[in-house]
Amino acid sequence: MTATPTATAPTHEPPPAKTRSPLWDTTIVTVLSFVLALLIGAVLIAVSDPDVAEAATYFFARPLDTFQAIWETVSSAYLALFQGAVFDTSASSFQQAIRPLTESLTVATPLIVAGLGVALPFKAGLFNIGAEGQIILGAIGAAYVGFAFALPWGVHLVVAILAALVMGGLWAGIVGLLKARTGAHEVIVTIMLNYVARFLLAYLLTTAAFQRTGRNDPISPIVEETSQYPLLLGDWSRLHLGFLVALLAAAFVWWLLNRSVLGFQFRAVGANPSAARTAGINVERSYVLVMVIAGALAGLAGSFQVLGTEKALTGGVSAGIGFDAITVALLGRGSPVGTVLAGILFGALRAGGVTMQARTGTPIDIVLVVQSLIVLFVAAPPLVRAIFRLKGTGAIGTLQISKGWGA
Numbered sequence: 001m002t003a004t005p006t007a008t009a010p011t012h013e014p015p016p017a018k019t020r021s022p023l024w025d026t027t028i029v030t031v032l033s034f035v036l037a038l039l040i041g042a043v044l045i046a047v048s049d050p051d052v053a054e055a056a057t058y059f060f061a062r063p064l065d066t067f068q069a070i071w072e073t074v075s076s077a078y079l080a081l082f083q084g085a086v087f088d089t090s091a092s093s094f095q096q097a098i099r100p101l102t103e104s105l106t107v108a109t110p111l112i113v114a115g116l117g118v119a120l121p122f123k124a125g126l127f128n129i130g131a132e133g134q135i136i137l138g139a140i141g142a143a144y145v146g147f148a149f150a151l152p153w154g155v156h157l158v159v160a161i162l163a164a165l166v167m168g169g170l171w172a173g174i175v176g177l178l179k180a181r182t183g184a185h186e187v188i189v190t191i192m193l194n195y196v197a198r199f200l201l202a203y204l205l206t207t208a209a210f211q212r213t214g215r216n217d218p219i220s221p222i223v224e225e226t227s228q229y230p231l232l233l234g235d236w237s238r239l240h241l242g243f244l245v246a247l248l249a250a251a252f253v254w255w256l257l258n259r260s261v262l263g264f265q266f267r268a269v270g271a272n273p274s275a276a277r278t279a280g281i282n283v284e285r286s287y288v289l290v291m292v293i294a295g296a297l298a299g300l301a302g303s304f305q306v307l308g309t310e311k312a313l314t315g316g317v318s319a320g321i322g323f324d325a326i327t328v329a330l331l332g333r334g335s336p337v338g339t340v341l342a343g344i345l346f347g348a349l350r351a352g353g354v355t356m357q358a359r360t361g362t363p364i365d366i367v368l369v370v371q372s373l374i375v376l377f378v379a380a381p382p383l384v385r386a387i388f389r390l391k392g393t394g395a396i397g398t399l400q401i402s403k404g405w406g407a
Contacts, residue, residue, distance in 0.1 A: 026333065029384050033377035034345075036384065041370040042074045045362055049073040077362045084355020085348035095236050100351060102237040106309065108347025110135070110301035110321050112246040115328035115339040116253050117172075117297035121186075122334040123257060124290040125270035130175060130190025131298040132322025133197030134168040138299025140201060141167035143306040143313035144210070146223030156226040161245075161303050168299015169292045171197065176291030180284035186291070194322070202315055210313065220313035229308040242304040247340065249297060254336040256293075266290050298322065327375045346371060 046052050055062075055069040083089060085104050091097040114131045121128040141163035151159060171193065178184040204210045205218035212221045229240035257263040268276040269286045277283050305317050328346055332338030353367035377384050384390070 026381075028390070029381045030331075030378055032384050032388055032390075033374055036377055036387065037370045037373035038078070040373055041366055042078070044366050044369060045074050045077050046070045048363060048366070073360075077356055077360045080356040080359040080362075081349075081352040081367075083352075084359075085352030099237060100355070102233060102239040104344065104348040104351040105243050106238045106240070106347070107350045108344045109240075109243045109246050109308070110304040111324055111328050111346055112340050112343035113249050113297050113304070114301040114321050114325035115332060115343050116249060116336060117168075117294040117301070118325045118329035119332060119334045119336070119339050120253055120257075120266075120294045120297065121290050122329065123263075123270045124266040124286055125273065126176075126179070126186050126287065126290065128172070128175075128190060128291065128294050129187050129326065130172060130193050130295075130322070131301075131325045132318050132320070133190070133194040134171050134295045134298035135302040135305070135318045135322050136197040136201050137171040137295075138164035138168035138302030139306045139313060139317045140204065140302075141299065142227075142303035143220055143223060143317075146227035146307055147221040147312075148209075150224065151226060153226040156224060157229065157307065160223075160227045160307055161300065164299040164303035165296040166299070168302065169296035172295020172298065173288060173292040175295075176288035179291070180287045201313075201317070205313065205315060212312070218315050222312050223307060227307055228311065229304070238309060240304075240308045242308045245300070246304070246343075249300060250336040250340045253297075257336070262289065298325070301325075324371075327371060330375050331378055333378075 049069070052066065052069045052073055055066040059066045084100050086101050088097050088100050091099075114135060117131050117134065118128050142160045145160040145163045146156070149156070149159070172190075175186050175189045175193065178189055179186050202218065205220065210220045212219050229242045229245075231237065232239050232241060232243065255263075257267065265276070265281050265286050266289075268279065268281055269283050273283050276286075301321060302317070305319070305321075306313055310317060324346060328342045329339055331342035331345070332340070349367050349371055353364045356362050356367070357364040
């Protein structure tokens with residue numbers, strides 16, 4: 001006689017808890033980092049304002065005066081920052097109203113491609129600190145072709161851009177070659193090459209080939225009009241074709257990293273050089289190629305300076321863009337899209353900071369502090385989560401440069 005099977009009661013397991021995607025979690029941390037930096041910046045603005053300091057002397061007698069002075073100071077400073085970076089609400093025409101936005105995009109243009117030149121080597125496990133020198137070499141190549149040759153319109157600009165790409169790529173290629181052949185640390189080599197590039201530029205501007213006729217100060221001749229980036233919106237704005245070129249460069253880097261065999265090799269080397277070598281990837285070749293491409297991108301930023309905005313080669317042509325590019329790449333977490341957005345943000349802060357200082361007298365150094373705080377908080381997601389009491393894994397969004405971090 002067979003026993004009848006007994007029915008078992010169905011088990012009711014709780015559904016798995018919903019988790020946020022890493023991209024969403026990273027976005028929240030980045031936005032909160034920006035908000036937190038602005039709050040600390042507001043404290044610095046209030047502390048440095050003389051009206052707030054005067055109202056604070058009789059705080060216990062009339063406390064509302066102090067709070068009102070703080071509000072007026074901070075709100076007017078950030079309003080001026082917004083009007084100088086995005087939209088001027090006090091302008092009399094639409095062109096004047098959106099001119100701050102176009103200025104922010106103009107300032108952001110070299111920051112984007114220079115940031116890409118720093119972010120790309122991250123994927124291969126390299127830290128490119130030499131964007132400053134690569135920008136200088138790219139500017140030298142673009143400027144010389146721009147003022148020393150007479151070529152047809154269109155051809156002249158292309159040749160000048162190619163010169164910038166080649167000069168920047170070769171300069172960074174030295175770093176990749178030394179890394180591949182001798183194991184020299186790229187951070188030390190790029191820092192030293194920054195000094196070499198700076199003093200090379202200073203020397204060239206004293207030679208007859210680069211010094212403007214009739215001038216004794218270090219400045220080159222103005223580049224020919226045929227080699228300049230065309231303006232996108234007319235004479236009322238400085239925004240030039242280089243901005244679209246920068247977006248194309250970002251699209252190229254995205255394709256390179258996500259759709260090409262070479263990009264896969266870069267990411268494999270950045271994740272684990274030993275495993276990549278075991279898999280048959282030429283690690284040394286990857287080091288050289290990634291630095292050449294990164295240097296070419298930074299050199300392209302140099303062409304934006306001399307062919308787009310400055311129109312001549314000077315000792316300050318790099319304008320510290322190479323160092324700002326490091327923070328742009330860090331804020332963008334090494335991704336092309338993030339680098340573009342970070343470049344635009346920093347361009348807006350740069351452009352708006354000048355207006356904020358001119359209209360309210362707020363020191364522009366506070367904008368630099370805000371930039372630094374943004375990067376600081378982005379680099380420390382657990383700190384931001386602790387301040388705002390957010391749940392999430394501390395690993396999401398952390399900077400893992402040695403592993404090629406963020407996709």
